[in-house]
Amino acid sequence: MSAVTTPPTTDHHRTEPAPRRDAGQTKAAILRAARYLLARHAQADITLRTVAERAGVSPPLILKYFGNKDALFARVMSFEEDADALLDAPVDGLGRHMVRHLLTGQTERGADPVLRIVFAPFQGDQGDIMRANFRTQVSDRLTARLTGPDPGLRAELAVGTLLGLGVMYGIARGTHLREATIDDIVDRYAPTVQALLTP
Known part of the structure:
Protein backbone atom coordinates (compact mmCIF):
# COMPACT_ATOMS: atom_id res chain seq x y z
CA MET A 1 0.00 0.00 0.00
CA SER A 2 1.58 3.29 -1.09
CA ALA A 3 1.56 6.41 1.01
CA VAL A 4 -0.74 9.15 -0.14
CA THR A 5 1.09 12.35 -0.75
CA THR A 6 -0.50 15.72 -1.00
CA PRO A 7 0.83 18.14 -3.54
CA PRO A 8 2.70 21.09 -2.09
CA THR A 9 0.66 24.22 -1.75
CA THR A 10 1.76 27.36 -3.46
CA ASP A 11 1.55 30.54 -1.42
CA HIS A 12 2.67 32.95 -4.07
CA HIS A 13 -0.89 34.27 -4.53
CA ARG A 14 -1.53 34.78 -0.81
CA THR A 15 -0.59 38.06 0.82
CA GLU A 16 -0.15 38.83 4.48
CA PRO A 17 -3.10 40.72 5.91
CA ALA A 18 -2.43 44.39 6.58
CA PRO A 19 -1.81 45.10 10.25
CA ARG A 20 -4.97 46.17 12.01
CA ARG A 21 -5.05 49.82 12.96
CA ASP A 22 -5.38 50.44 16.69
CA ALA A 23 -8.54 52.47 17.25
CA GLY A 24 -7.14 54.33 20.25
CA GLN A 25 -4.01 55.37 18.39
CA THR A 26 -6.04 56.41 15.36
CA LYS A 27 -8.39 58.58 17.44
CA ALA A 28 -5.41 60.15 19.21
CA ALA A 29 -3.75 60.93 15.87
CA ILE A 30 -6.93 62.56 14.59
CA LEU A 31 -7.31 64.67 17.74
CA ARG A 32 -3.63 65.72 17.58
CA ALA A 33 -4.05 66.75 13.96
CA ALA A 34 -7.21 68.72 14.72
CA ARG A 35 -5.54 70.45 17.67
CA TYR A 36 -2.51 71.33 15.56
CA LEU A 37 -4.67 72.85 12.84
CA LEU A 38 -6.93 74.65 15.31
CA ALA A 39 -3.86 76.37 16.74
CA ARG A 40 -3.10 77.80 13.30
CA HIS A 41 -6.46 78.31 11.56
CA ALA A 42 -10.03 79.24 12.36
CA GLN A 43 -12.23 76.18 12.72
CA ALA A 44 -14.40 77.34 9.81
CA ASP A 45 -11.35 77.16 7.51
CA ILE A 46 -10.37 73.60 8.50
CA THR A 47 -11.77 70.74 6.42
CA LEU A 48 -12.05 67.10 7.41
CA ARG A 49 -9.79 66.29 4.47
CA THR A 50 -7.08 68.55 5.90
CA VAL A 51 -7.38 66.88 9.31
CA ALA A 52 -7.32 63.45 7.68
CA GLU A 53 -4.19 64.24 5.65
CA ARG A 54 -2.35 65.48 8.72
CA ALA A 55 -3.43 62.44 10.76
CA GLY A 56 -2.60 59.99 7.96
CA VAL A 57 -6.13 58.59 7.77
CA SER A 58 -9.08 58.82 5.40
CA PRO A 59 -11.92 61.34 5.95
CA PRO A 60 -14.48 58.51 6.33
CA LEU A 61 -12.47 57.19 9.27
CA ILE A 62 -12.89 60.53 11.04
CA LEU A 63 -16.62 60.30 10.46
CA LYS A 64 -16.62 56.74 11.81
CA TYR A 65 -14.95 57.74 15.07
CA PHE A 66 -16.33 61.24 15.64
CA GLY A 67 -19.53 61.49 13.58
CA ASN A 68 -18.93 64.87 11.95
CA LYS A 69 -16.66 67.90 11.98
CA ASP A 70 -18.61 69.68 14.72
CA ALA A 71 -18.39 66.65 17.01
CA LEU A 72 -14.65 66.34 16.36
CA PHE A 73 -13.98 69.97 17.22
CA ALA A 74 -16.26 69.80 20.25
CA ARG A 75 -13.83 67.17 21.55
CA VAL A 76 -10.84 69.34 20.64
CA MET A 77 -12.34 72.34 22.43
CA SER A 78 -13.03 70.31 25.55
CA PHE A 79 -10.38 70.13 28.26
Whole structure:
Protein backbone atom coordinates (compact mmCIF):
# COMPACT_ATOMS: atom_id res chain seq x y z
CA MET A 1 0.00 0.00 0.00
CA SER A 2 1.58 3.29 -1.09
CA ALA A 3 1.56 6.41 1.01
CA VAL A 4 -0.74 9.15 -0.14
CA THR A 5 1.09 12.35 -0.75
CA THR A 6 -0.50 15.72 -1.00
CA PRO A 7 0.83 18.14 -3.54
CA PRO A 8 2.70 21.09 -2.09
CA THR A 9 0.66 24.22 -1.75
CA THR A 10 1.76 27.36 -3.46
CA ASP A 11 1.55 30.54 -1.42
CA HIS A 12 2.67 32.95 -4.07
CA HIS A 13 -0.89 34.27 -4.53
CA ARG A 14 -1.53 34.78 -0.81
CA THR A 15 -0.59 38.06 0.82
CA GLU A 16 -0.15 38.83 4.48
CA PRO A 17 -3.10 40.72 5.91
CA ALA A 18 -2.43 44.39 6.58
CA PRO A 19 -1.81 45.10 10.25
CA ARG A 20 -4.97 46.17 12.01
CA ARG A 21 -5.05 49.82 12.96
CA ASP A 22 -5.38 50.44 16.69
CA ALA A 23 -8.54 52.47 17.25
CA GLY A 24 -7.14 54.33 20.25
CA GLN A 25 -4.01 55.37 18.39
CA THR A 26 -6.04 56.41 15.36
CA LYS A 27 -8.39 58.58 17.44
CA ALA A 28 -5.41 60.15 19.21
CA ALA A 29 -3.75 60.93 15.87
CA ILE A 30 -6.93 62.56 14.59
CA LEU A 31 -7.31 64.67 17.74
CA ARG A 32 -3.63 65.72 17.58
CA ALA A 33 -4.05 66.75 13.96
CA ALA A 34 -7.21 68.72 14.72
CA ARG A 35 -5.54 70.45 17.67
CA TYR A 36 -2.51 71.33 15.56
CA LEU A 37 -4.67 72.85 12.84
CA LEU A 38 -6.93 74.65 15.31
CA ALA A 39 -3.86 76.37 16.74
CA ARG A 40 -3.10 77.80 13.30
CA HIS A 41 -6.46 78.31 11.56
CA ALA A 42 -10.03 79.24 12.36
CA GLN A 43 -12.23 76.18 12.72
CA ALA A 44 -14.40 77.34 9.81
CA ASP A 45 -11.35 77.16 7.51
CA ILE A 46 -10.37 73.60 8.50
CA THR A 47 -11.77 70.74 6.42
CA LEU A 48 -12.05 67.10 7.41
CA ARG A 49 -9.79 66.29 4.47
CA THR A 50 -7.08 68.55 5.90
CA VAL A 51 -7.38 66.88 9.31
CA ALA A 52 -7.32 63.45 7.68
CA GLU A 53 -4.19 64.24 5.65
CA ARG A 54 -2.35 65.48 8.72
CA ALA A 55 -3.43 62.44 10.76
CA GLY A 56 -2.60 59.99 7.96
CA VAL A 57 -6.13 58.59 7.77
CA SER A 58 -9.08 58.82 5.40
CA PRO A 59 -11.92 61.34 5.95
CA PRO A 60 -14.48 58.51 6.33
CA LEU A 61 -12.47 57.19 9.27
CA ILE A 62 -12.89 60.53 11.04
CA LEU A 63 -16.62 60.30 10.46
CA LYS A 64 -16.62 56.74 11.81
CA TYR A 65 -14.95 57.74 15.07
CA PHE A 66 -16.33 61.24 15.64
CA GLY A 67 -19.53 61.49 13.58
CA ASN A 68 -18.93 64.87 11.95
CA LYS A 69 -16.66 67.90 11.98
CA ASP A 70 -18.61 69.68 14.72
CA ALA A 71 -18.39 66.65 17.01
CA LEU A 72 -14.65 66.34 16.36
CA PHE A 73 -13.98 69.97 17.22
CA ALA A 74 -16.26 69.80 20.25
CA ARG A 75 -13.83 67.17 21.55
CA VAL A 76 -10.84 69.34 20.64
CA MET A 77 -12.34 72.34 22.43
CA SER A 78 -13.03 70.31 25.55
CA PHE A 79 -10.38 70.13 28.26
CA GLU A 80 -12.18 67.47 30.33
CA GLU A 81 -9.92 64.49 29.62
CA ASP A 82 -6.77 66.62 29.72
CA ALA A 83 -7.78 68.08 33.06
CA ASP A 84 -8.32 64.58 34.47
CA ALA A 85 -4.67 63.75 33.78
CA LEU A 86 -3.28 67.21 34.60
CA LEU A 87 -4.89 67.31 38.04
CA ASP A 88 -4.31 63.64 38.91
CA ALA A 89 -2.12 64.06 41.98
CA PRO A 90 -2.54 65.05 45.64
CA VAL A 91 -2.50 68.81 46.13
CA ASP A 92 0.76 68.73 48.09
CA GLY A 93 2.56 67.31 45.04
CA LEU A 94 0.38 68.76 42.32
CA GLY A 95 2.83 71.48 41.22
CA ARG A 96 5.48 68.91 40.27
CA HIS A 97 2.91 66.69 38.62
CA MET A 98 1.44 69.52 36.53
CA VAL A 99 4.81 70.79 35.32
CA ARG A 100 6.04 67.29 34.44
CA HIS A 101 2.76 66.39 32.74
CA LEU A 102 2.89 69.51 30.58
CA LEU A 103 6.50 68.92 29.51
CA THR A 104 6.17 65.20 28.84
CA GLY A 105 2.98 65.88 26.91
CA GLN A 106 4.89 68.16 24.57
CA THR A 107 8.00 66.00 24.26
CA GLU A 108 6.54 62.49 24.25
CA ARG A 109 2.93 62.78 23.12
CA GLY A 110 3.14 65.85 20.93
CA ALA A 111 0.17 67.36 22.76
CA ASP A 112 -0.05 69.99 25.46
CA PRO A 113 -2.93 69.53 27.93
CA VAL A 114 -3.83 73.23 28.18
CA LEU A 115 -1.87 75.31 25.68
CA ARG A 116 -4.55 75.41 22.98
CA ILE A 117 -6.48 77.95 25.07
CA VAL A 118 -3.86 80.46 23.90
CA PHE A 119 -5.38 80.27 20.42
CA ALA A 120 -8.98 80.96 21.48
CA PRO A 121 -8.86 84.55 20.10
CA PHE A 122 -8.46 83.13 16.58
CA GLN A 123 -11.66 81.10 16.84
CA GLY A 124 -14.38 83.76 16.89
CA ASP A 125 -17.51 82.48 18.64
CA GLN A 126 -15.86 79.07 19.04
CA GLY A 127 -13.20 80.80 21.12
CA ASP A 128 -15.87 81.73 23.67
CA ILE A 129 -16.73 78.03 23.94
CA MET A 130 -13.07 77.19 24.49
CA ARG A 131 -12.77 79.83 27.21
CA ALA A 132 -15.91 78.62 28.99
CA ASN A 133 -14.70 75.02 28.82
CA PHE A 134 -11.28 76.01 30.11
CA ARG A 135 -12.73 77.89 33.06
CA THR A 136 -15.11 75.13 34.15
CA GLN A 137 -12.97 72.10 33.28
CA VAL A 138 -9.53 73.34 34.37
CA SER A 139 -9.54 76.50 36.53
CA ASP A 140 -12.76 75.80 38.44
CA ARG A 141 -11.84 72.16 39.05
CA LEU A 142 -8.49 73.20 40.43
CA THR A 143 -10.15 75.89 42.56
CA ALA A 144 -12.45 73.30 44.10
CA ARG A 145 -9.44 71.29 45.29
CA LEU A 146 -7.67 74.16 47.03
CA THR A 147 -8.08 75.20 50.65
CA GLY A 148 -7.21 78.48 52.29
CA PRO A 149 -7.81 82.07 51.17
CA ASP A 150 -8.51 83.13 47.58
CA PRO A 151 -8.57 79.64 46.03
CA GLY A 152 -9.93 80.92 42.71
CA LEU A 153 -7.22 83.54 42.32
CA ARG A 154 -4.50 81.08 43.32
CA ALA A 155 -5.82 78.45 40.90
CA GLU A 156 -5.86 80.91 38.00
CA LEU A 157 -2.37 82.17 38.85
CA ALA A 158 -1.07 78.57 39.00
CA VAL A 159 -2.63 77.72 35.64
CA GLY A 160 -1.31 80.99 34.17
CA THR A 161 2.16 80.14 35.42
CA LEU A 162 1.89 76.73 33.79
CA LEU A 163 0.69 78.27 30.52
CA GLY A 164 3.71 80.59 30.53
CA LEU A 165 6.00 77.58 30.69
CA GLY A 166 4.03 75.88 27.92
CA VAL A 167 4.33 78.92 25.66
CA MET A 168 8.05 79.33 26.28
CA TYR A 169 8.76 75.63 25.84
CA GLY A 170 6.37 74.70 23.04
CA ILE A 171 5.77 77.89 21.03
CA ALA A 172 8.71 80.22 21.62
CA ARG A 173 10.95 77.12 21.93
CA GLY A 174 13.40 78.78 24.29
CA THR A 175 16.86 77.46 23.47
CA HIS A 176 18.12 77.09 27.04
CA LEU A 177 14.81 75.75 28.27
CA ARG A 178 14.74 73.02 25.60
CA GLU A 179 18.36 72.10 26.30
CA ALA A 180 17.56 71.47 29.96
CA THR A 181 16.30 68.11 31.15
CA ILE A 182 12.69 67.73 32.19
CA ASP A 183 13.83 66.82 35.70
CA ASP A 184 15.85 70.05 35.94
CA ILE A 185 12.93 72.17 34.75
CA VAL A 186 10.56 70.43 37.17
CA ASP A 187 12.97 70.98 40.08
CA ARG A 188 13.30 74.69 39.27
CA TYR A 189 9.75 75.54 38.15
CA ALA A 190 7.42 73.32 40.16
CA PRO A 191 8.03 75.13 43.49
CA THR A 192 6.67 78.32 41.90
CA VAL A 193 3.48 76.55 40.86
CA GLN A 194 3.21 74.69 44.17
CA ALA A 195 3.55 77.91 46.18
CA LEU A 196 0.28 79.05 44.64
CA LEU A 197 -1.48 75.77 45.38
CA THR A 198 -0.40 75.47 49.01
CA PRO A 199 -2.17 77.89 51.38
